[in-house]
Amino acid sequence: MYLGIEDFWVFLAYVLSLLAALLCVIYGVITWNKGDEPITDI
Amino acid sequence: MDFLTISTVVLYLMVVVWLAYKGYKGTRSAADYLVAGRNTHPAIMALSYGATFISTSAIVGFGGVAANFGMSLLWLSFLNIFVGIFLAFVVFGGRTRRMGHHLGAHTFPEFIAKRYNSRFIHVFAALIIFIFMPLYAMAVLRGGAEFIATTFDIPIQVSLLIFALVVVAYVIPSGIKGVLFTDALQGAIMAVGMIFLFVWTYWNLGGIISAHTQLTEMKTLVPASLQAIGHQGWTSMPKFGWAPAGADAAAAHQYDLWWIVVSTIVMGVGIGVLAQPQLIVRFMTVKSQQDLNRAVVSGGVFIYLMVGVAFTVGALSNVYFFKHERIVGKVVNEQVLMDPGASGNDPLKPVPDDAPEEVKQRAKAFVAYRLPGDNPMAPPRLVLKTPNLRIEKGAEGEWDVIRPGLISVARTINGSTTMKGNVDQIIPLFVQGALPRWFGIIFLLTLLSAAMSTLSGQMHTIGAALGRDLFEQFRPGNSVLLIRIGICVGLMVSLGMGYAVGGNVIAVATAAFFGICASTFMPVYLLGLYWKRPNARAAIASMVAGFVTNVFWMAFVNAKTAASLGICAKIFGKPYLSSPSWSATWNVVDPLVVGIPAAFIVLVVWALIDRPMDRKHADYCFNRAAQA
Missing domain, CATH: 1.20.1730.10 (Sodium/glucose cotransporter)
Incomplete structure (x- = not known):
């Protein structure tokens, strides 16, 4: 049993969903002031 | 549908209209209309x-x-x-x-x-x-x-x-x-x-x-x-x-x-x-x-x-639904028989008293009840009756309590579904039953x-x-x-x-x-x-x-x-x-x-x-x- 969940693969999906949301937050914070300049050029 | 619900929905729609108006005022060109400038x-x-x-x-x-x-x-x-x-x-x-x-x-x-x-x-x-x-x-x-x-x-x-x-x-x-x-x-x-x-x-x-x-x-x-x-x-x-x-x-x-x-x-x-x-x-x-x-x-x-x-x-x-659900209402009939058809998957129909024995054999038992505020002339609600179901009868003038003891999909089976139930009703039923009214x-x-x-x-x-x-x-x-x-x-x-x-x-x-x-x-x-x-x-x-x-x-x-x-x-x-x-x-x-x-x-x-x-x-x- 993993956190009360019987199957490791279901537990993995439960944890990966949380980690994916956390990855989005961390990536966004790290790159908050990075990125190209707006295109004015065309 | 009470006054509070209706006024909340009206307020919500008014804010939506105001935001749409802001969008309309800010739209000057095809590029604004298509990719917001x-x-x-x-x-x-x-x-x-x-x-x-x-x-x-x-x-x-x-x-x-x-x-x-x-x-x-x-x-x-x-x-x-x-x-x-x-x-x-x-x-x-x-x-x-x-x-x-x-x-x-x-x-x-x-x-x-x-x-x-x-x-x-x-x-x-x-x-x-x-x-x-x-x-x-x-x-x-x-x-x-x-x-x-x-x-x-x-x-x-x-x-x-x-x-x-x-x-x-x-x-x-x-x-x-x-x-x-x-x-x-x-x-x-x-x-x-x-x-x-x-x-x-x-x-x-x-x-x-x-x-x-x-x-x-x-x-x-x-x-x-x-x-x-x-x-x-x-x-x-x-x-x-x-x-x-x-x-x-x-x-x-x-x-x-x-x-x-x-x-x-x-x-x-x-x-x-x-x-x-x-x-x-x-x-x-x-x-x-x-x-x-x-x-x-x-x-x-x-x-x-x-x-x-x-x-x-x-x-x-x-x-x-299995362990905690309590339906507070008035039990109308503790044994209503519904026929799932010969295939077992047809839309459920009431079993008449003079139905053939074969139909009565395959029929499923339900409990009929009404919730507080239900129209007494409308057909009662139905919940599937299994050995887990418990009814606590209220005293005269008080409500009864039904504990269905069903899994989610079985809880959605009623007079307008088949015995497969309707999965689209599970979340609304859960919110209605388990969460506070507001x-x-x-x-x-x-x-x-x-x-x-x-x-x-x-x-x-x-x-x-x-x-x-x-x-x-x-x-x-x-x-x-x-x-x-x-x-x-x-x-x-x-x-x-x-x-x-x-x-x-x-x-x-x-x-x-x-x-x-x-x-x-x-x-x-x-x-x-x-x-x-x-x-x-x-x-x-x-x-x-x-x-x-x-x-x-x-x-x-x-x-x-x-x-x-x-x-x-x-x-x-x-x-x-x-x-x-x-x-x-x-x-x-x-x-x-x-x-x-x-x-x-x-x-x-x-x-x-x-x-x-x-x-x-x-x-x-x-x-x-x-x-x-």
Whole structure:
């Protein structure tokens, strides 16, 4: 049993969903002031 | 429906109208109407992307599916966040924004047409969107309208019309700016509603580990019909394997559930999202990569709150219904017999006193009851009677208490369903029974917002496909006026479909559109962002191959879609193609699992054997995109 969940693969999906949301937050914070300049050029 | 609920909904609609008016006032040109002047705030873009992506069918439809199939659906929640947000924004969004901006593209068909320099691609992509997106819009329209009809106790035909007209009334004048502003409000309401649902559910089931453990211990209650296709409990994956050719009926279908969950639900929606035209166009509404980076934060959290919560709560609703549900009302009859028909799956009908013995033998017992405030002249409500059901009779003048002790899907069986129940009713029933009454109003706004935000994005995309991508190709004119006409036509087509179809089409229609888009557009869109070589001929061959493969599989091989379309039955006299010489598992594999690889292979092989894309045009497309 993993956190009360019987199957490791279901537990993995439960944890990966949380980690994916956390990855989005961390990536966004790290790159908050990075990125190209707006295109004015065309 | 009390005064507080009605006044809350009216206030909500007034704020939506005000935001749409702000969008209308800020719209000066076709670029404003189509891509919001490419100057949208990242938080508004992320909320709009999420709210457009998540419709009522994601919360109610797929939440109900999770109640039936279990927490294995959390793989879809992982893909929705990792693929639908992280990869989409970080890997593909930046290049889409830059290339789209540089090429002067305002819509998805225009984007891929200019990338491959092909008018055929422009018209073909627009036609696919215009013909098939109303199918998806119909599913969302139907989902929203069914919910409104139940809540406000009005006929479904009336709620379909009201819902469609309210959305179109603000999309037509205000364009994408109105859609983005209203989406942001609707997304914020959805987030608040789902956070509360998440916390309340775990809190009332004794915490995270306790709730999961109780659900795990219920695996002996899985219905035999689900066990036969591989259901092993609500906290386990379904049984995995590939049925041997010529196997008997029991062996042939023992892996069906794994393929339904993984190929149709998880991959169909989880990967199919990368090729959704109404979402891709959102990348072209922000002004820099920095904005996309910032949008990832709110996008990832928002999608987790939507699908992660809906699927977890959906599965855990089984614990609530089985162990904790108390219906406070008046028992009218403790033994009502309902006939499920000779097949056992017909709509339930009351058993008359003079019915043949055979009918009485197969009939199922129900308890009839009325809730406080129910009309005493209306037919009573029904709940399935099993050995677990307990009735605590109240004293004279007091209410009785019924403890049904059922799993979620069994709790939805009533006089208007079959013995299979209706998974779309599980989440609304759970909210109505388990959560405080005031939360019902918040949840009502959450679902209204989910349906309105998705439908507004669809209508805008359908209108742009008809007005900008088709009409303007053959008869240039006032772009915005043509798109507005396109939205009206799209509305009428979707509404016509909504009236023509029955219930239980929401998930099938949604998956069908995601599959068609993924098979047709995904290779040319994703490879087109990173690989200069494919020319227009390779792109056309890939799109046609993906589209034809997907539609063929839908119409003739996949048991569920082929049976509901009925084309195979008309031509071959059987609902779908099957043979003892091949595995029955093929008939539950989703069309997209075959269509996407076919389209990728055709694009890569054709690109390698044909001349590369004209160098001058390729450089023109990529010079600036490569900087992203």
